Amino acid sequence: xxxxxxxxxxxxxxxxxxxxxxxxxxxxxxxxxxxxxxxxxxxxxxxxxxxxxxxxxxxxxxxxxxxxxxxxxxxxxxxxxxxxxxxxxxxxxxxxxxxxxxxxxxxxxxxxxxxxxxxxxxxxxxxxxxxxxxxxxxxxxxxxxxxxxxxxxxxxxxxxxxxxxxxxxxxxxxxxxxxxxxxxxxxxxxxxxxxxxxxxxxxxxxxxxxxxxxxxxxxxxxxxxxxxxxxxxxxxxxxxxxxxxxxxxxxxxxxxxxxxxxxxxxxxxxxxxxxxxxxxxxxxxxxxxxxxxxxxxxxxxxxxxxxxxxxxxxxxxxxxxxxxxxxxxxxxxxxxxxxxxxxxxxxxxxxxxxxxxxxxxxxxxxxxxxxxxxxxxxxxxxxxxxxxxxxxxxxxxxxxxxxxxxxxxxxxxxxxxxxxxxxxxxxxxxxxxxxxxxxxxxxxxxxxxxxxxxxxxxxxxxxxxxxxxxxxxxxxxxxxxxxxxxxxxxxxxxxxxxxxxxxxxxxxxxxxxxxxxxxxxxxxxxxxxxxxxxxxxxxxxxxxxxxxxxxxxxxxxxxxxxxxxxxxxxxxxxxxxxx
Amino acid sequence: xxxxxxxxxxxxxxxxxxxxxxxxxxxxxxxxxxxxxxxxxxxxxxxxxxxxxxxxxxxxxxxxxxxxxxxxxxxxxxxxxxxxxxxxxxxxxxxxxxxxxxxxxxxxxxxxxxxxxxxxxxxxxxxxxxxxxxxxxxxxxxxxxxxxxxxxxxxxxxxxxxxxxxxxxxxxxxxxxxxxxxxxxxxxxxxxxxxxxxxxxxxxxxxxxxxxxxxxxxxxxxxxxxxxxxxxxxxxxxxxxxxx
Numbered sequence: 085x086x087x088x089x090x091x092x093x094x095x096x097x098x099x100x101x102x103x104x105x106x107x108x109x110x111x112x113x114x115x116x117x118x119x120x121x122x123x124x125x126x127x128x129x130x131x132x133x134x135x136x137x138x139x140x141x142x143x144x145x146x147x148x149x150x151x152x153x154x155x156x157x158x159x160x161x162x163x164x165x166x167x168x169x170x171x172x173x174x175x176x177x178x179x180x181x182x183x184x185x186x187x188x189x190x191x192x193x194x195x196x197x198x199x200x201x202x203x204x205x206x207x208x209x210x211x212x213x214x215x216x217x218x219x220x221x222x223x224x225x226x227x228x229x230x231x232x233x234x235x236x237x238x239x240x241x242x243x244x245x246x247x248x249x250x251x252x253x254x255x256x257x258x259x260x261x262x263x264x265x266x267x268x269x270x271x272x273x274x275x276x277x278x279x280x281x282x283x284x285x286x287x288x289x290x291x292x293x294x295x296x297x298x299x300x301x302x303x304x305x306x307x308x309x310x311x312x313x314x315x316x317x318x319x320x321x322x323x324x325x326x327x328x329x330x331x332x333x334x335x336x337x338x339x340x341x342x343x344x345x346x347x348x349x350x351x352x353x354x355x356x357x358x359x360x361x362x363x364x365x366x367x368x369x370x371x372x373x374x375x376x377x378x379x380x381x382x383x384x385x386x387x388x389x390x391x392x393x394x395x396x397x398x399x400x401x402x403x404x405x406x407x408x409x410x411x412x413x414x415x416x417x418x419x420x421x422x423x424x425x426x427x428x429x430x431x432x433x434x435x436x437x438x439x440x441x442x443x444x445x446x447x448x449x450x451x452x453x454x455x456x457x458x459x460x461x462x463x464x465x466x467x468x469x470x471x472x473x474x475x476x477x478x479x480x481x482x483x484x485x486x487x488x489x490x491x492x493x494x495x496x497x498x499x500x501x502x503x504x505x506x507x508x509x510x511x512x513x514x515x516x517x518x519x520x521x522x523x524x525x526x527x528x529x530x531x532x533x534x535x536x537x538x539x540x541x542x543x544x545x546x547x548x549x550x551x552x553x554x555x556x557x558x559x560x561x562x563x564x565x566x567x568x569x570x571x572x573x574x575x576x577x578x579x580x581x582x583x584x585x586x587x588x589x590x591x592x593x594x595x596x597x598x599x600x601x602x603x604x605x606x607x608x609x610x611x612x613x614x615x616x617x618x619x620x621x622x623x624x625x626x627x628x629x630x631x632x633x634x635x636x637x638x639x640x641x642x643x644x645x646x647x648x649x650x651x652x653x654x655x656x657x658x659x660x661x662x663x
Numbered sequence: 664x665x666x667x668x669x670x671x672x673x674x675x676x677x678x679x680x681x682x683x684x685x686x687x688x689x690x691x692x693x694x695x696x697x698x699x700x701x702x703x704x705x706x707x708x709x710x711x712x713x714x715x716x717x718x719x720x721x722x723x724x725x726x727x728x729x730x731x732x733x734x735x736x737x738x739x740x741x742x743x744x745x746x747x748x749x750x751x752x753x754x755x756x757x758x759x760x761x762x763x764x765x766x767x768x769x770x771x772x773x774x775x776x777x778x779x780x781x782x783x784x785x786x787x788x789x790x791x792x793x794x795x796x797x798x799x800x801x802x803x804x805x806x807x808x809x810x811x812x813x814x815x816x817x818x819x820x821x822x823x824x825x826x827x828x829x830x831x832x833x834x835x836x837x838x839x840x841x842x843x844x845x846x847x848x849x850x851x852x853x854x855x856x857x858x859x860x861x862x863x864x865x866x867x868x869x870x871x872x873x874x875x876x877x878x879x880x881x882x883x884x885x886x887x888x889x890x891x892x893x894x895x896x897x898x899x900x901x902x903x904x905x906x907x
Contacts, residue, residue, distance in 0.1 A: 086682050087852050087868070272681060272852070272866050289686040294746045297684040300861040309862050311681050348848060348870075349840060393842050396850075410759065411686035413738070417849045468738070479847075481735065 085398055085414060086286075088346035090273050090317055093324030095361055105150075105250050107323045108257055112154040112169065112229050115146055120226045124152070125170060125218065126233040127181070127211055128240070129203045131196070136207035137235055139214040141222075144229060151244035152231060153253055159407040162187055164256040165243060170219075170228035173212045181230060182208070191255055194248055200232060260285075261315055264307055271314035279315065282308030286321050288409035289402075331366050334380040336401070336474065337451040338464060339412065343384075344398040346417075356391045377430060377446045389423035397423075399478065401471060413471045415478045426477060429522035433515055436545070445519050447474070449512040453491045466491070476525055483525045488517065489643040496646055497588045510650040513643070517549065537622055538658055542651065554634040555644050557626030558595050561602070562648020563655035564619045568602050570652070571611045581605055588642045592634045595641065599623055615659030664773055666815040666888060667780060669787045670731065671701065672767035673805040676798035677760060681854065681863075688761045689799070691734045691849065691873055692768055692829065695726050695897045696857040697799065702772065705786050705807075706779065707793030713859040720857055723775040725896040727828040727886075730875040732767035766798055769810065771828070771886075771894050784812060815886040815894075826878050826885060828894045829871035831855065839881035846872050855897050865898075 096102060113122045122144035128137040157163035161183065168180035185201030192198065204211065219228065234241045243249040265281040272280075282304075283292055290311060295302040299310055313321075332343045345360050359365045370382035377385065388397060396419055401412040434444035454470035456463075464470075469491065476483050492513040499506040520526040528548040537543075539560065543550045550556045565585070572579040584601055586594060603620050606612040612620075634641070648655070678690040678697055693701070696716060703715025719726070738761050745756040774780040786792060787809045796805040818824075821836060832850075842848065850870050854863040872878050877893075885895045 269862065270864055270866065272854075272863065275866055287682075290682050290684050292684065296743070296746050299679075306861075309860075312863070346850075348842075348850065349835075349838065396848075408685060411683065411688060412759075414688060414761075416851075417847070419847070421844075422847075471738075475736075 085344060085400065085416065086321060087273055088344045088398060089324035089328060090320045091324070091346065092327055092344070092361060093320035093322065096327055097320060097323050102323060104254065104319060107319045107326075108155055108164075108253055109150060109153060109244075110155050110326070111146060111149055112152065112167070113144060113146075113227055115144075120223060122227040122229060123219075123222060124229045124231065125215060126231060127177075127204065127215075128233045128235060129200050130235040131199060132236060132238075134199055134203055136203050136211065139211065139218045140233065141218055144227075148242070151242035152229065153242075153244045153249055154229065154231075155253065155257070164260070165231075165249065165253050167229060167231040167243065170230040173215050176230045177208075177212060177215065181232065188252065188256060191252055192248055196234075196246070196248055197252070200234065204232070258315070261318065264304065266308045266312070269308065269312050271317055272312050273317040273321070274314060276314065280308055280312035281315070281318070282306075282311065284311065284313040284318050284321075286313075286318060286325065288407060289411050291408075327361070327363075331363055332360070334378065334383050336378045336380070337447060337455075337470070338379075339401055339467060339471070340403075342400045342402065344400060345388075346396050346398065348394055348396055348417075354391065354395045356388065357395055375427060375430070377426065379446075379448060385423050386427055388420050389427050391420040393419045393421050395420060399474075401474075412467070413475055415475055418478050422478065422480070425523065429519055432522050433518045436518060437511070437515055445515050449519075450516050452509065452512050453495050453516075457494070477520075477523065480523070481525065482527070483520055485517075485526055485528075486637050486640060488520075488526075489637070489639040492516075493588065493639045493642055493646075496643075500582075500585075500588055500646075503582075506646075507650055510646045514546070514647055514650065518546065521549070538618070539622060539655065542654055542658065546647070549647075550644065552630065552634075552636075553626040554592070554630035554636060554641075557623045557630060558641050558644045559648040560619055560626065560655065561595060561599055561623045562645040562650075563652040564606075564616060564623065564648075565598070565602050565645075566649040566652035567616060567619075567656060568606050568609075568611075569649075571606070571609050575609065588646065589638065590642060590645070591638045592632075592636070592641065595645070596627055599627065615656065618659050619655060664815045664817070664886070665777075665780060666725075666813050666886065666894075667772045667784050667787070668769060668810040668813060668888075669772075669807055670767065670769050670810055671796065671798070671805050671807045672732070672765075673798045673803055674765065675737075675803050676763040676766035676805075677803060678763075678799045686759060689736065689763055690851055690853055691736075691763065691871065692728050692730055692766075693798070694853040695855055696720055696863075698726050698728060698770055698772075699857075701770070701796055701805075702783060704794040704796050705792045706783055713861060716857050716859045716861075718779065719772075719774075722898075724779075725771075725773040725886075725898070727771040727894045727896045729769040729771070729828045729892075729894070730767075730871065730873065731769050732765055733875055734766075734873040735764045736761055737764045738762070762803075763798075771888075771896075773815065773896075784809075811890065813888040813890050815888045817884055817886050818893075819884045821881055821883070823879055823881055824885060824893050826880050826882065826895050827892045829869040830878060830880055830882055830895045831897060832868040832870065834882045834884065834895055834899065835870070836881040836883060840870065841879040843879060846876050846878070847874060848878070849873050867897075869897075 124142045124144050126140045128140055130137040152167055153165045154167045155164045162180050166181045166184040168176050170176045182204060189197035189201045261281045264283055265279055267279050268277050269280045271278055292298055292307045298307050328342045328344055334341055345357055359369055369384055373382055373384050375386045376383040396417040399415040403410045403412050430445045450473055454466045457465050496509050499509045528551050543556055550559050568581055569579040572581055606616055678693050680688040680690060699715050699719035702719040708714040708718060738759050740757045741760045742755045743758050744752055745754045797803050798805045848870055850868050852866055852868050855867050856865040857863050882895055885893050887893050
């Protein structure tokens with residue numbers, strides 16, 4: 085994965101002539117239209133008179149990123165430049181700005197940093213108060229950046245305007261990299277013998293802040309042996325990461341993922357790779373995206389699916405937790421042909437469910453069941469299962485049907501009891517099952533010695549899911565029950581028979597006992613006509629054939645039952661042909 | 664050239680990717696220094712001086728690995744001792760770790776020192792080891808079985824051939840992979856050679872089929888075994904030994 089990111093960075097740095105400084109400078113904020121524009125708080129120092137000159141506020145402008153010189157540093161120490169995200173005066177002014185001057189002013193041979201540091205130190209109290217006064221009217225939601233502005237010869241300069249600060253930035257980062265480095269060792273990414281660092285600080289899923297993380301002796305001085313990285317590769321990876329974060333980040337139902345393209349064999353030409361690595365072209369590619377399977381409007385997987393198998397993509401699901409970054413899932417080397425299979429499966433499922441509202445199958449139909457285990461939960465606690473399903477989909481791993489039905493039923497039951505979106509959820513579940521079936525992730529054994537019946541078409545339509553008499557019987561019973569509920573609704577505006585369905589927690593015995601109850605109730609309503617009798621007859625036949633011991637999980641049985649309920653109209657269409 | 668072939672398998676395996684610590688990912692198969700460790704455990708080399716890397720990681724020996732069971736990766740939470748507060752057990756931290764589930768590999772091993780080869784062959788045949796075998800972590804115990812001892816012929820014909828083992832990019836002739844339908848191709852960067860000081864001297868990209876199927880490729884050199892298998896060792900054979 086890192087090699088792929090480094091390849092991206094290297095190409096960008098080569099083709100766009102991105103210099104070292106541009107790679108080192110980071111964007112402090114991600115600007116989105118929904119969020120308020122961040123504010124930059126400047127502590128102004130008049131260098132002509134070595135005097136503190138007040139605090140100024142300016143709106144943040146991303147075009148000035150080269151002048152702000154922001155680069156994130158350690159959470160418990162100053163950044164490489166006296167520019168920091170503002171949290172409160174104590175934390176930011178003292179621990180980030182003043183601390184920077186204390187630690188690094190000696191590196192500046194011109195003495196300018198020392199003079200600035202002196203002014204800030206002497207006016208510490210006044211500055212603290214001025215900052216508090218200035219920000220008291222700013223909304224707490226608004227993000228802020230704290231830095232220093234230097235007045236010199238009646239001109240206001242940002243740090244980046246003064247030659248010394250970019251120079252210091254390079255020097256400080258270089259010194260950090262050199263700390264704990266080793267000379268003339270093999271870089272793990274480019275394979276060349278160079279000076280390598282042991283604490284590259286690129287992605288925070290690699291840290292050496294605990295001794296146990298240093299394999300082979302827990303000795304920090306030997307950390308470079310674990311992950312030796314040269315300075316050039318570090319810059320390439322940083323540039324690659326920046327590009328991927330800005331341009332190839334997508335949303336997968338509240339989970340963020342990065343799409344990292346890579347050529348399978350180096351030296352192969354790929355037009356799509358060129359487009360993916362060109363921000364301008366990528367924008368038009370994203371806006372032209374037609375079909376999608378995730379919640380992201382700009383998802384481009386379908387476009388990739390049309391590419392030849394010379395290119396692969398990695399999907400990196402990363403979660404940022406304060407200063408740490410956790411890899412939730414990394415799916416490596418997905419071929420365009422696999423993505424095409426996924427879209428083809430989606431097309432087949434969409435065709436099968438013609439009555440769908442037009443959106444067709446997408447992973448939202450799966451996410452519905454794999455987000456929260458109960459509505460009271462603050463955060464999504466079923467992410468790991470959802471990620472397993474994404475993993476299985478892209479890599480073609482089998483999914484356990486019992487596992488799926490367990491989660492499907494949990495949501496369907498709730499909707500049934502609360503009488504809300506029951507039909508829609510059953511439809512979502514069925515679409516999901518068919519999608520996985522089409523992809524070969526779910527396999528159902530061929531049905532043995534099934535009787536030909538008028539319902540055969542419907543029973544086989546759903547991909548062999550109903551492959552035993554018991555499943556078929558329960559499915560048809562579901563349809564019959566729904567017809568009864570419809571009748572009750574029509575007659576009374578309510579369906580009290582629902583209470584006989586035990587909150588959809590029925591077992592084999594319950595289903596067998598349900599048939600006569602449904603039949604009796606239909607007779608009471610005078611609605612047990614020839615069509616319903618045909619369905620009931622088929623259910624009885626199936627139950628008799630299935631015998632006593634069904635050996636099917638209750639969740640699964642209830643799933644077939646609700647599928648039958650959902651498709652009652654289709655079953656009714658068969659028995660009431662022409663009516 | 665005599666090539667010893669044996670299988671190694673277990674419930675789970677974890678061969679940590681070197682660029683991950685807080686979210687450990689695993690390589691799909693054991694890299695050569697790990698296989699050297701396995702051979703060292705069978706043979707009984709001392710751990711203190713990392714002698715195993717010298718005997719089984721140097722130019723005197725050749726190693727290749729074949730994926731027998733398709734690679735299935737799972738993620739499980741491991742409760743580790745939180746060492747932020749020092750080494751005494753105060754609290755734990757859960758780290759989500761990636762494992763290979765039901766790993767099963769076939770190791771191909773050849774050594775210039777015939778006595779070493781003979782000793783290891785005898786140990787494997789008798790199902791004996793000096794130290795316990797594991798697959799990456801000490802908790803992930805491994806079982807092993809002798810498969811056979813075969814004659815291998817090194818070939819440098821540069822023609823298309825079905826290779827049973829992962830192929831290093833260095834060994835691959837440019838555009839030397841034929842992408843076949845029904846197969847997946849994965850590229851991973853792994854450490855190839857490690858010195859007894861635990862310094863990796865060589866990393867390389869390896870291309871492999873995670874389902875354990877062969878890869879149709881053109882390689883600079885491969886070894887044809889008399890059981891019909893073509894295997895690619897992780898490092899090139901010394902020119903002086905050429906074809907034998």
